[in-house]
Structures are given as structure tokens and as C-alpha cells.
Amino acid sequence: xxxxxxCSSFFRSTSSTFRLLVQLGLYSLFIFSSNSIxxxxxxxxxCIKELRKxxxxxxxxxxxxxxxxxxxxxxxxxxPAKKDxxxxxxxxxxxxxxxxFADYMFAFKNNFDFCTVGYMYDYDAKxxxxxxxxxxxxxxxxVADLSEKPLFYLYFxxxxxxxxxxxxxxxxxxxxxxxxxxxxxxxxxxxxxxxKLSGKNFPFWRVGKMNDQFHKYIDKVLQYEKYTEK
Numbered sequence: 001x002x003x004x005x006x007c008s009s010f011f012r013s014t015s016s017t018f019r020l021l022v023q024l025g026l027y028s029l030f031i032f033s034s035n036s037i038x039x040x041x042x043x044x045x046x047c048i049k050e051l052r053k054x055x056x057x058x059x060x061x062x063x064x065x066x067x068x069x070x071x072x073x074x075x076x077x078x079x080p081a082k083k084d085x086x087x088x089x090x091x092x093x094x095x096x097x098x099x100x101f102a103d104y105m106f107a108f109k110n111n112f113d114f115c116t117v118g119y120m121y122d123y124d125a126k127x128x129x130x131x132x133x134x135x136x137x138x139x140x141x142x143v144a145d146l147s148e149k150p151l152f153y154l155y156f157x158x159x160x161x162x163x164x165x166x167x168x169x170x171x172x173x174x175x176x177x178x179x180x181x182x183x184x185x186x187x188x189x190x191x192x193x194x195x196k197l198s199g200k201n202f203p204f205w206r207v208g209k210m211n212d213q214f215h216k217y218i219d220k221v222l223q224y225e226k227y228t229e230k
Contacts, residue, residue: 042171042175042176042177042178044177044178044179044180044181045221045225047152047171047177047181048181048214048217048218048221049218049221049222050150050152051114051115051150051152051169051214052114052115052214052218053115053149053150054115054116054149054150054151054152055115055116055117055118055146055149055150055151055152056115056116056117056118056152056153056154056169057117057118057119057120057133057146057151057152057153057154058104058108058117058118058119058120058153058154059119059120059121059122059125059153059154059155059156060100060101060104060119060120060121060122060156061097061100061122061156062097062121062122062123063093063094063096063097064121064122064123066093067090067093067094067097070086070089070090070093071090073086074086074087074090100203103201103202103203103204104203104207105119105136106203106204107201107203107204107206107207107208108136108207109136110204111204111207111208111211112207112208112210112211113211114211114214114215114218115214116135116149117135117136118133118134118135118136118141118146119133119134119136120132120133120134122156128174129143130143131143133146150172151171151172152169152170152171152172152177153169153170153171153172153174154167154168154169154170155167155168155169155170165186166184166185166186167184167185167186167206167210168183168184168185169181169183180217181217182210182213182214182216182217185206185209185210
């Protein structure tokens with residue numbers, strides 16, 4: 001058997017080659033990651049066309065933490081006056097939850113036709129792959145069925161600047177779609193005053209406004225594309 005002898009030049013050469021391979025590997029990984037990020041970039045014009053043939057999932061607020069806390073407090077309370085007060089707060093929270101759900105289900109059924117609509121509950125949104133989805137008839141939708149078409153989410157949240165209530169559209173990766181895509185349908189302004197004076201239902205009006213703006217924007221996008229093709 002031949003004896004192994006240390007050769008410094010061999011190790012320097014091997015070390016340099018190894019470093020080069022590592023650098024090339026990291027470079028390739030960076031390029032792959034950059035391409036993946038680029039592939040996920042949001043284009044408003046593309047999003048409105050995908051939304052038209054896709055599904056919009058409403059993330060329904062449920063007041064679950066508040067309701068669960070009040071329910072527990074009511075069950076533990078021994079003071080009749082305090083228990084009555086807590087039960088009143090609990091009933092108000094439940095009524096608020098049920099009213100919001102009923103109003104928006106009615107609005108999307110009767111004042112929205114831009115795309116297919118479904119919903120999910122906010123407490124079930126931690127993992128969107130295992131969450132339970134429903135259509136407007138309250139029938140569960142399989143996640144596999146949703147994956148066959150473009151998927152978007154509608155969140156009830158607050159604007160970053162004025163902190164007022166808003167409806168915001170996100171893509172499948174939960175990235176907010178930028179303008180000029182119609183987004184951020186907030187509560188406020190003179191519209192609220194006029195609605196109160198007219199006695200109109202705010203969710204019904206709000207959903208109708210969203211529907212109209214989606215239609216106007218896609219018409220504008222398609223007209224522009226038709227014009228540039230000439």
C-alpha cells in the first residue's frame with residue numbers, strides 16, 4: 001500500500017476549487033430566488049383579469065377572542081349584577097358578528113357579479129392550505145377546487161394612515177395589490193352621511209361600489225390592450 005503524503009499545493013488547489021463551487025452554488029441559488037420573487041410580483045392589470053375568472057374569498061371577522069373571553073367570564077361570575085352586564089356585552093358581540101355576516105352575505109349574493117365569491121372565518125386563516133372555505137350557499141369548498149383557478153382574499157382591516165375600517169384585496173400569497181387596481185374600500189367621508197340620511201344598508205352599498213369599480217377597471221384595461229394591439 002502506498003503511503004499518503006501531505007501536499008500543501010494539492011490542498012490549496014482543492015480548497016480554491018471548493019470555494020469556487022460554493023460561490024457558484026450560492027449564485028445559482030440567488031438567481032433562482034430572484035426569479036421566484038419576480039414570478040410572484042403583482043401587476044394590477046394582470047390581477048384584475050385573473051380576479052374576473054377566479055374566486056374572491058372573504059375573510060369574515062368573528063369576534064372570537066372577545067366572545068370566548070366574555071363567555072368564560074359569564075360562566076365564572078357569581079355576582080348577579082356583574083353577570084348581567086357581561087351577558088349584555090356578550091350578546092352585543094354575538095349580534096355584531098351575526099349581523100356583519102348576514103349583511104355581507106346578502107350584499108355579495110345580490111349586489112356583486114364580477115367574480116365567484118366564497119368565504120372563510122378569520123380564526124381559521126392561520127394556515128390557508130388547511131382552512132375551511134365555503135360558497136355563498138354555506139356549502140364547503142374543497143381546497144383542491146380552489147387551486148384550479150386564480151384565488152384572491154378580501155380582508156376586513158384598518159388603513160395604515162387613518163386607521164379607519166377598510167376592505168382590502170390580497171392575492172393568493174397574501175400580498176396587497178397596488179393601484180391602479182381598485183383596493184382599500186374604506187368607511188368614511190360624505191358617503192356615510194348620505195347613506196345614513198337615505199337609510200341605505202352600508203355593506204350593500206359598499207359591495208356594490210366595489211363591484212362597479214372592478215368592472216370599470218377591467219374595461220379600461222381591456223380597452224387599452226385592444227388599442228395597443230392595433
